[in-house]
Amino acid sequence: MKTRKTLLILALFLSLIPFGVPTQAQDQPETVTITLAAYAVPREAYEDIIPAFQAYWKEKTGQTVIVQESYQASGAQSRAVAGGFEADIVALSVESDVTRLVDAGLITHDWKANYNGFVTNSVVILATREGNPLEIEDWDDLAGDVEVITPDPATSGGAQWNILAAYGAARRGFVEGYAVDDEGATEFLTKLLKHVVVFDRDGRESILTFEYGIGDVAITYENEIFAGEAAGNTYSVIYPTSTILIENPIAVVDAYVDEHGTREVAEAFVVFAQSAEAQRIFVKNGFRPVNKEVMAEVAADEELAAKFPEIEDLFTIEEFGGWSVVRKELFGDEGRFTGLIAEVAGE
């Protein structure tokens, strides 16, 4: 009696299971499915870009494209793809996360052929409480008596931009009171790091912490401010005199598109993401375009141009010899900045 009842309950539970089995009936030639593995921040932009691409592809070939989307932190996404997550396209936050896939033998083509492999740009900026009560004007104020929020450069590739922006600005002579060389810049960075109160996992979490009321100033990205303001938050944004240009890569994953037979549509997606139509959507979401045509449009439109002010001294990752050097010599386990953070923490 009791046994039968237990079996009944068991059968009831098990009967639920078949619903979970995936229905993959997408083998008709009219439908093609691709998987996009992206970092979390540009999700809103892709939500508009994907329908536009589907319409474009339908008109061009008659095929219906289903785009499966996954959004996770850039590094986690890159490791997942390297570990067997079969994404056809990766759109990540930093170049080194794509390089990992090149090293793993998954990306074999010259992914830097168009626009150097990038799909969006942004800049590192500072956000303070509304009205800027502490009158923070530029990088040098971050070495004063303020609480600073920035993500952890050890976990977030994107966070490394922040450290590089501060360090680079000092080394290029745009932070007053420090020698214009590696030593002076290191001295400034050390002072700045002492004021960091929270090292969050990634850029978004960092600005969320700031929104929860922690800290006086957040080192963040221009596009984060757009997203935050769209959600009803207010900050005072400070554009430093000197800062770094953030470049976000996109690439087709050769090994997986060849396995899925989706190379054509995946490559078309990447080209589309860099086209004027998609780039305008990115601009709407707070990213700076890589497409020349859209760049010109932004510059010509007074209202838009005001949202993306020109930076007096804008430098790129090449300032430090590119990501491969930066990853190893500055942020690696034996890297200078890793050591610096440990040293500051140990005091």
Add this chain to the structure above:
Amino acid sequence: MREIGPKNPLQILLILLVLAYAAALIIAPIYAISDGAIERGWQPIKDTLQDDGVQHALRITFEFSIIATLLNTVFGVIIAWVLARQRFYGRTLVNALVDIPFVFSPVIAGYTMIVLFGRNGWLEPTTFAIVFAYPGIILAKTFVALPFVSREVGPVLESLPIEPEEAAYTLGASRWSTFWQIVMPGIWVGVIYGVVLTLARSLGEFGAVAVVSGGIEGKTETATMYVYRALHDRNRIGAYSISLVLGAVSVLILLVMSLLKWRLDRQRG
């Protein structure tokens, strides 16, 4: 132990102390989430629950958690039995293994599965995918919630007198019916709490699942991954309402199982 009404002020004070502690620890946060979830009324919650991706996420989360719970319940009772009633070489080692899933960093647990079953992994499957697919999610949930049933049932088994079992068996009852008639009624409460804790833990698991699932919306994204994404997207209502759904389900399961126990007790008289 017999239930009594509190008789003196000291006992009432004790009850109040416990209630106050629980209120500060649990009720206040729950209130905070509920408040956050309904801050713009019911419509946004309804919209969240009607979203296809959310529904799919909830469905796979429940189904896979139930599978994980079933596995862990059957094996958990066996493990508890073996540890409580058998003496053998290496028992201490086996006993110590049971708690490991708690100390195992979930991120590392997920990563371990990729080393085993991922691309170029030690045991890379050839016919169907394990990681970044459904089996990986089930495995992750099973792993993190493994200890509960055995740890709940173990102490109860140890506190049960062994004579009735032996008597029943000697009198000719089969092992199976001895277990159901004599042992099961004694350990029921332990099993119930074990099942509820297992289910709750598998529902709420995030770290390991996030590493092995790939998080494709509408496919391998679980409810907790949705919550994480919603928090990131500043969609607090979405995050809180789905969390509350997960919490409500485990409360419900506990009530249903308590009812089941009550009926069983009554049947036995």
Add this chain to the structure above:
Amino acid sequence: MTVKTLNKGGLWDRPFSFPAIAWGKWSLRLLAVSYLFLLIAVPIIVVSYKGFEHGLTVFWESINNRIAYSALKLSLRTAATAAVINTIMGTLTAYVLVKYRFPGKAIFNAFIDLPFALPTLVTGVMLVLLYGPQTIVGSFIEENTGHRILFAPPGIMLALLFVGYPFVIRTVQPVLMQLDLNQEEAAQTLGASNWETFWRIIFPAIRPAIIAGALLSFARGLGEFGSIIIVAGNIPMKSQTATVYIYTKVESGNMQAASGISLVLLAVAFTITVSIDFLRGRKHA
């Protein structure tokens, strides 16, 4: 007393005169051990391999540095403190739940498991909303004591108290319910006070359950990640716990170091469980 049964054979553990029973005993044991082997021992093997992949020296370097050491210390300290508080409050709660009738008890009992079902990330955010510097509680404490709760060790403690609360309750409660009431009543009829009855009769019976619950709570505290990552500041040597440190190493691509620290955490938990098991075994002998 009932505790004695621990060392005695049970239903499936009888002498050789019943060959069928021996078969049952062995098959159960085999099932239990192989389940644990597949699900737990295999991952441990993988982590050990990864931890020692580059040799002993590298392993030692990865765990023998100030940051790893202080992260480990912070984890142990907060997990142990939280486990102690959870054990005391949990035992009390279980006792009150089983012993006394009071209005709303059924509902209270059902809500106790909630900390588990809530995704730990949400737990973290909730704590921020409750105790953050913008809230009444958070700002009150910060202004009056000069200490910040969140993004500091007290925040970690709060998170661990929350996620570990159900453990002791749920292990002690079923044993209390099974407790032989004759003994309790006999003791009280003989004039023993409540307090004496508790220490003499009830406590010895629920001790194994309390220990099991305390261990679970401690282990869970050591391994907790989701909520901590939100409420801890992740500042190395100040508010970075071992699991967060592990995560940091995984993210920065250093799997060897991540595995190394994981092994240390596992070893600590393993040692504690084994030694408690050993102590209990000796008591019964």
